[in-house]
Amino acid sequence: MAERLLTFSIFRYNPATPEIPPRMQEFQLEETMGMSLFIALNRVREELDPSLMFDFVCRAAICGSCAMLINGRPGLACKTLTQDLREKITLMPLPVFKLVGDLSVDTGCWFRYLNVRTEAWIHTGKVFDPKEIEERMGNPTALEIYEAERCIECGCCVAGCATANMRADFVGAAFLNRIARFMIDPRDQRPRAQYFEVVGTDEGVFGCIGLMACDDLCPMEIPLQGQLAYVRRKMAQFALRGK
Amino acid sequence: MNWSDAHLTDVLVIGAGLAGERVAIEAAMNGHQVTILSLVPPRRSHSTAAQGGMQASLGNVAMGYGDNPDIHFEDTVKGSDWGCDQDVARLFTELAPVAVRQLSHWGVPWTRVVPGKKTLPEGAEIEDLPEKAGLIAQRQFGGTAKWRTCFAADGTGHVLQYAMDSVVLKLGVTVHDRTEAIALIHDGQTCYGAVALDLRTGGLRPYLAKAVVIATGGYGRMYGVSTNAVINEGTGMSIALDTGVVPLGNMEAVQFHPTGIVPAGILVTEGCRGDGGYLLDKNLHRFMPDYEPVKKEIASRDVVSRWMLHHMHQGFGVESPYGPHLWLDIRHLGAEHICTNLREVATICRNFLGIDAVQCLIPVRPTQHYSMGGVRTNREGEVSGLKGLFAAGEAACWDLHGFNRLGGNSLAETIVAGMVVGQRVAEYAKEASLIFPFFLVEDALDSQEKRLEDLRSRKNGDEDVFALRHRMEDALLNHVGIFRTSEALQQAVTALQDLYQRVGHVRLRSSGLGPNPELVAALRLPGMLRLALCISYGALQRTESRGSHYREDFPRRDDDTWLKRTLAYWRPGADMPELQYEPVKITELPPGSRGYGEMPIAGD
Numbered sequence: 001m002a003e004r005l006l007t008f009s010i011f012r013y014n015p016a017t018p019e020i021p022p023r024m025q026e027f028q029l030e031e032t033m034g035m036s037l038f039i040a041l042n043r044v045r046e047e048l049d050p051s052l053m054f055d056f057v058c059r060a061a062i063c064g065s066c067a068m069l070i071n072g073r074p075g076l077a078c079k080t081l082t083q084d085l086r087e088k089i090t091l092m093p094l095p096v097f098k099l100v101g102d103l104s105v106d107t108g109c110w111f112r113y114l115n116v117r118t119e120a121w122i123h124t125g126k127v128f129d130p131k132e133i134e135e136r137m138g139n140p141t142a143l144e145i146y147e148a149e150r151c152i153e154c155g156c157c158v159a160g161c162a163t164a165n166m167r168a169d170f171v172g173a174a175f176l177n178r179i180a181r182f183m184i185d186p187r188d189q190r191p192r193a194q195y196f197e198v199v200g201t202d203e204g205v206f207g208c209i210g211l212m213a214c215d216d217l218c219p220m221e222i223p224l225q226g227q228l229a230y231v232r233r234k235m236a237q238f239a240l241r242g243k
Numbered sequence: 244m245n246w247s248d249a250h251l252t253d254v255l256v257i258g259a260g261l262a263g264e265r266v267a268i269e270a271a272m273n274g275h276q277v278t279i280l281s282l283v284p285p286r287r288s289h290s291t292a293a294q295g296g297m298q299a300s301l302g303n304v305a306m307g308y309g310d311n312p313d314i315h316f317e318d319t320v321k322g323s324d325w326g327c328d329q330d331v332a333r334l335f336t337e338l339a340p341v342a343v344r345q346l347s348h349w350g351v352p353w354t355r356v357v358p359g360k361k362t363l364p365e366g367a368e369i370e371d372l373p374e375k376a377g378l379i380a381q382r383q384f385g386g387t388a389k390w391r392t393c394f395a396a397d398g399t400g401h402v403l404q405y406a407m408d409s410v411v412l413k414l415g416v417t418v419h420d421r422t423e424a425i426a427l428i429h430d431g432q433t434c435y436g437a438v439a440l441d442l443r444t445g446g447l448r449p450y451l452a453k454a455v456v457i458a459t460g461g462y463g464r465m466y467g468v469s470t471n472a473v474i475n476e477g478t479g480m481s482i483a484l485d486t487g488v489v490p491l492g493n494m495e496a497v498q499f500h501p502t503g504i505v506p507a508g509i510l511v512t513e514g515c516r517g518d519g520g521y522l523l524d525k526n527l528h529r530f531m532p533d534y535e536p537v538k539k540e541i542a543s544r545d546v547v548s549r550w551m552l553h554h555m556h557q558g559f560g561v562e563s564p565y566g567p568h569l570w571l572d573i574r575h576l577g578a579e580h581i582c583t584n585l586r587e588v589a590t591i592c593r594n595f596l597g598i599d600a601v602q603c604l605i606p607v608r609p610t611q612h613y614s615m616g617g618v619r620t621n622r623e624g625e626v627s628g629l630k631g632l633f634a635a636g637e638a639a640c641w642d643l644h645g646f647n648r649l650g651g652n653s654l655a656e657t658i659v660a661g662m663v664v665g666q667r668v669a670e671y672a673k674e675a676s677l678i679f680p681f682f683l684v685e686d687a688l689d690s691q692e693k694r695l696e697d698l699r700s701r702k703n704g705d706e707d708v709f710a711l712r713h714r715m716e717d718a719l720l721n722h723v724g725i726f727r728t729s730e731a732l733q734q735a736v737t738a739l740q741d742l743y744q745r746v747g748h749v750r751l752r753s754s755g756l757g758p759n760p761e762l763v764a765a766l767r768l769p770g771m772l773r774l775a776l777c778i779s780y781g782a783l784q785r786t787e788s789r790g791s792h793y794r795e796d797f798p799r800r801d802d803d804t805w806l807k808r809t810l811a812y813w814r815p816g817a818d819m820p821e822l823q824y825e826p827v828k829i830t831e832l833p834p835g836s837r838g839y840g841e842m843p844i845a846g847d
Binding site for chain 1: 286287289301341343345347350352355356357377378380398406408409410413443444506510564590591594708752754756758759764
């Protein structure tokens with residue numbers, strides 16, 4: 001591999017020093033074999049600027065912490081290899097979410113708020129009996145729920161969404177997927193109407209303008225447009241047939 | 244300090260992984276106001292990285308029929324190499340089935356039993372009976388007599404954490420994420436709360452509570468290569484040790500997982516081997532049956548890791564730019580199995596190795612994975628030395644795992660311990676009142692404020708925090724690994740003592756203002772070095788081999804002298820841990836043969 005000198009152009013802003021305006025700052029590193037943005041950003045921090053803020057947790061693309069704009073496109077930094085990028089790499093924080101500083105954004109609070117708003121938990125009147133064996137479920141149903149449950153709340157689908165960028169109240173593909181997850185779960189006893197009160201609006205399924213960036217960008221490859229269509233179709237059925 | 248910044252609550256839980264959230268749920272269901280502090284949003288906790296599953300003796304699958312808590316108990320004690328507390332193991336194995344079923348009630352999409360005849364990779368025919376259809380399915384994990392590990396594909400930790408957090412949301416538990424507890428507020432007898440650093444602003448805030456729970460997980464990142472998330476820096480163990488009155492138990496017991504991928508160190512689940520995967524050497528020879536004719540690849544983790552390293556030392560490792568490794572082969576399990584039950588493994592292989600696990604071999608090597616040691620508690624989670632302080636999960640040593648944890652027993656432990664400790668916390672908080680001496684809080688806050696100011700004033704010396712940290716990582720990685728010797732351990736202790744002297748002279752290169760990562764690293768490093776010394780010094784003093792602690796110079800387990808637990812204290816102002824020992828409780832199963840790992844091992 002020919003050795004390349006990489007230039008990282010990184011968004012900088014520290015809310016603790018508001019007198020220094022937001023800016024782009026360049027850092028250079030020699031590329032090493034198999035270098036990911038996780039490795040590169042840690043080297044920038046340790047060798048060049050220890051104040052650089054960014055978020056990594058699992059560094060294995062399963063926790064959803066490190067989403068950022070990589071050359072303008074939302075993606076997980078930990079699994080992005082520099083060998084797949086050109087020599088000059090631009091890194092920006094995700095839009096839509098509140099900035100913590102530099103590349104770090106507050107996806108946690110955003111998702112937490114919407115999990116509460118959509119009541120993203122099992123609603124059931126049944127009381128757990130520790131002496132009973134578990135209720136049965138067909139494995140295909142379990143796999144279907146698992147598919148939707150794979151969302152890691154990284155925020156790529158939201159940051160890449162035209163609607164979410166224009167209107168703050170749009171729940172985004174992640175939450176339409178979350179709604180679908182509970183709709184297909186037989187343990188959740190919410191009446192259909194209750195789901196649609198939350199998402200049967202412009203803030204929900206009807207806010208989508210169909211550009212499909214969510215589907216393109218999901219690092220877990222969840223079929224988000226399919227999930228959205230599922231919720232929309234179920235709603236139409238419910239409106240027409242009342243079930 | 245400004246008292247209006249203080250946060251008051253009934254129960255303060257430090258750590259929002261599975262153990263912390265389960266404790267919080269139990270306390271909240273008992274009517275307490277609960278606040279959880281977490282370095283990251285709860286759903287980003289390292290618990291989510293657990294892949295393979297959670298052990299509970301449901302006996303739902305053909306290879307698990309007839310299973311019960313007694314057999315699970317026996318497996319756990321043997322796995323621990325008789326280092327565990329047998330009362331705790333008994334309690335745990337009885338409650339694990341309840342924990343699994345309750346999680347199903349809360350929404351976990353457990354993989355379910357599909358009845359019918361199946362052929363195992365080695366040719367045996369089994370049949371899952373129709374009457375078990377739709378019950379929770381179970382797979383094989385290492386060191387177990389029955390297939391007992393409940394799973395949701397290979398994203399079990401993820402779905403457990405999401406279900407658990409959904410209950411936390413439903414119950415209205417307060418969560419302060421991006422908040423790090425950096426000191427406990429105590430008077431040497433009772434714990435009153437914690438001083439926390441706001442990782443959004445860099446400011447300090449006191450949290451005051453009737454009961455405080457440490458559930459911060461492990462310290463894997465103190466090793467240069469680990470399967471752990473980057474937040475696993477032992478912060479909770481560290482602040483408990485810093486009190487000077489709380490001991491850490493068995494810190495020398497460090498687990499290395501057989502299959503971390505090379506070079507990234509990311510875990511691929513034990514389920515790969517449990518489902519029938521093989522370990523191959525450079526000649527593509529399946530070598531584990533040579534060493535372990537009965538258990539083969541699915542002996543306990545300490546044993547498999549030792550044989551792997553031994554085999555590489557014999558010259559059978561595959562050479563790579565990142566040092567020698569071995570191969571994990573799951574190709575014969577077939578595309579359908581890999582793309583459903585080992586789906587996240589396939590994704591990790593694609594993302595971080597650029598290979599298709601259906602077609603290719605996976606490069607693996609034993610990698611630091613788990614801490615059996617932790618904050619010493621009794622079987623209800625009450626921490627030794629301080630009233631009102633509790634601990635649960637990997638951060639604690641209550642002590643379920645002894646010197647080696649079985650795969651699938653950590654997820655199960657987080658939840659069972661969460662239930663048990665949560666109940667005790669709830670009782671305790673009901674009896675206690677929220678009282679605290681004002682001066683204690685102010686003193687605790689002042690002394691932490693001073694640490695921050697000292698670092699921010701940059702007058703302290705000229706040591707670089709990241710450079711010191713890398714030396715610590717190297718000392719542990721190179722000298723406190725799978726095969727240990729007196730000489731290497733002494734080298735580690737000497738190196739760490741030197742680093743501990745130097746860490747007082749760290750000088751920040753940046754301003755340290757706001758949510759500054761260099762400041763956070765500098766605040767954590769002294770505590771990490773104290774933990775590293777507890778690990779290395781405890782290992783040096785334990786002149787026997789037990790579970791994951793293997794001494795080449797003392798290769799036998801020595802029950803006459805060492806059937807005891809190490810307790811490490813760090814007295815105020817000391818520069819080394821003080822070690823004490825307590826007997827291990829044997830109630831049902833006296834020390835004997837594990838049934839694997841028996842052949843004499845030379846570390847070369």
